[in-house]
Amino acid sequence: MTGWAKKGGVRDNIFRVFLLILGISIFVVVVSPLVSVCAKSLTYVGAGHPRGLTMHWYFALFQSISPASWRNTLFVSGSVAILGATLGFMAALNWWSPRRIYFLLAFSFVISSLPAAAEAAALAYSFRALGIHRSTMPLLVAAHAVWVVPFCTIIVSAAFSAISDSQISAAFELSKGRRIVVAKKVILPNVRPAIVSAALIAFLLSINEYVRTTYLSGSLDLLSRKINGMMMSGTDPTVYAVTGLNVALALAGLAVLTAGIALSRRQSPLRD
Amino acid sequence: MLKSATGTQGPAYFGNIPYWIPIAFLFAFGFAPWIVIVIQSFSTMDDAGHFRLLTSGQSYYEILAGYRLAVLGQILRRGLFVATLDISLAIPVAFLVVRLVPNWLRNLMIVGLTLPFFSSDVTRAFAWREMLGGHGFVNNTLAALHLPPIDWIIFSEFGVTIALVSSTAPFAIFPIIIRLATIRPSIWLAADDLGIGAFREFVFVAAPLSLPGILFGWIASFVVTIGASAEIAMLQGTSQLSLSKMIADLESAREIPEVFALCTLSGLFLFSLAILGAFAFTRTLGNHAPPSGRRKLS
Numbered sequence: 001m002t003g004w005a006k007k008g009g010v011r012d013n014i015f016r017v018f019l020l021i022l023g024i025s026i027f028v029v030v031v032s033p034l035v036s037v038c039a040k041s042l043t044y045v046g047a048g049h050p051r052g053l054t055m056h057w058y059f060a061l062f063q064s065i066s067p068a069s070w071r072n073t074l075f076v077s078g079s080v081a082i083l084g085a086t087l088g089f090m091a092a093l094n095w096w097s098p099r100r101i102y103f104l105l106a107f108s109f110v111i112s113s114l115p116a117a118a119e120a121a122a123l124a125y126s127f128r129a130l131g132i133h134r135s136t137m138p139l140l141v142a143a144h145a146v147w148v149v150p151f152c153t154i155i156v157s158a159a160f161s162a163i164s165d166s167q168i169s170a171a172f173e174l175s176k177g178r179r180i181v182v183a184k185k186v187i188l189p190n191v192r193p194a195i196v197s198a199a200l201i202a203f204l205l206s207i208n209e210y211v212r213t214t215y216l217s218g219s220l221d222l223l224s225r226k227i228n229g230m231m232m233s234g235t236d237p238t239v240y241a242v243t244g245l246n247v248a249l250a251l252a253g254l255a256v257l258t259a260g261i262a263l264s265r266r267q268s269p270l271r272d
Numbered sequence: 273m274l275k276s277a278t279g280t281q282g283p284a285y286f287g288n289i290p291y292w293i294p295i296a297f298l299f300a301f302g303f304a305p306w307i308v309i310v311i312q313s314f315s316t317m318d319d320a321g322h323f324r325l326l327t328s329g330q331s332y333y334e335i336l337a338g339y340r341l342a343v344l345g346q347i348l349r350r351g352l353f354v355a356t357l358d359i360s361l362a363i364p365v366a367f368l369v370v371r372l373v374p375n376w377l378r379n380l381m382i383v384g385l386t387l388p389f390f391s392s393d394v395t396r397a398f399a400w401r402e403m404l405g406g407h408g409f410v411n412n413t414l415a416a417l418h419l420p421p422i423d424w425i426i427f428s429e430f431g432v433t434i435a436l437v438s439s440t441a442p443f444a445i446f447p448i449i450i451r452l453a454t455i456r457p458s459i460w461l462a463a464d465d466l467g468i469g470a471f472r473e474f475v476f477v478a479a480p481l482s483l484p485g486i487l488f489g490w491i492a493s494f495v496v497t498i499g500a501s502a503e504i505a506m507l508q509g510t511s512q513l514s515l516s517k518m519i520a521d522l523e524s525a526r527e528i529p530e531v532f533a534l535c536t537l538s539g540l541f542l543f544s545l546a547i548l549g550a551f552a553f554t555r556t557l558g559n560h561a562p563p564s565g566r567r568k569l570s
Binding site: 009011012015016018019020022023026027029030031032033034036037040087090091093094096100104105106107108109110111112113114115116117118119121122123125126127129142143145146149153179183201204205208209210211224227228231232239242243246247249250251253254 | 286287289290291293294295297298300301302303304305306308309312361364365367368369372373381383384385386387388390391392393394395396397398399400402403409434437438441442445469470471474492495496498499501502505506515516519520523528531532534535538539542543545546547549550551
């Protein structure tokens, strides 16, 4: 029985209704702007054309972005996804020690919470001192990866909760203590969906990130810079399609994340 | 053998390499640049772009004197206001999600509230500009009701606050949801058995037990608000007050040591807050571990 179905006095009922109205209001405030612009992206508003559902602005968006922009973005965000998921997996391999996991999460959280503009400026100027200048892809990848590591660690760590002490101990016994074998043959197959989810989330976060990208990309042609420019000017209706695409990607990321973690737990033969 | 956080002994399954590689990466690309910045903030730059170290804090004086201090004060005030508003909305909403609504509504609310984490801040700010603009949803609705349009909701502090609250509220709500969801079921059962009702359960059980989540949520939304730039750039009009705008302005004026001083000040301030947040975060997560176990994180 949920709390809603429980009997209560007048005060409790008023309180529940108040909470429900507040919750729905917050939900609407968070979701409605994105939904409203998505709806607009699917409605052709050009002069002299009938209103109705259309994908016109989405086609226009894809045509307006240069191949170099796609290529650079895929390279940077793809590298961030691989690096972020790898570091997240490594961090999660410390699951047997909550102290280590908490320290890693806390350290990465502290770094990620610093203002993006200040962090990007710090990276750009300090690496310039080492002779590494802006518009260097590895620098951009590193800056994005630092930011996505806590997310990847949390996602992969969640999948590790399906692995039990006794079975890992047995795997170590059977493999004569070879860590690589245990990681490759026992742990990796069980947490693979979560690693894929972490990589996709890292990819999504990297594509959406524009403050660090603006500071560190120099003259590189990247999707997020172009999209940011389009949105700031706001004159071209294809920006509605950008919003629609972003929300679709966000929902896809969320679905993949949920499915990945659920699959990790369901598939694991190591569940308690 | 290592001693774990919960005090139980466990084998060091994968040794130190998986621990030190992420730490080294985070240190090299996340922490070390700040050390360079702190040192360079005590320098001056000549016309050729060469830095010369000074013992005085001239650049800090430049940042903390005059109108820049006032701007920083306004940014801080906005952060305090938005974070406090977020947390005061988040506590009852988290209680509603965890304790009162049926499963389908809980899942729907969680998915909806997660959306800001995965969508770009520029996209969200743009969506708000569309909603609050002259021909946006709000003014169109007013026009349909034969009411005069309102123009102060956009390109004003009001518009920025609304957009920031909608972006940062989930940062305040989720830590409290996690905290409440991991409270031992026996506590809720005891509350039910005592028949104390939803209101008293909220005031005397849920609110006190969710304190670490409240602290983390407040800090997270404050930190995100202080670092926000897209909402301010799109919704505040010409007089933008944000850290990233200040940094960009100083960079265009070639006042690089002042950029470093501003980065150091904001970094140190948020760094200390984030450490406090990390402490609250470990307390929030710490409740995940069952009394007899030490590995389960979720």
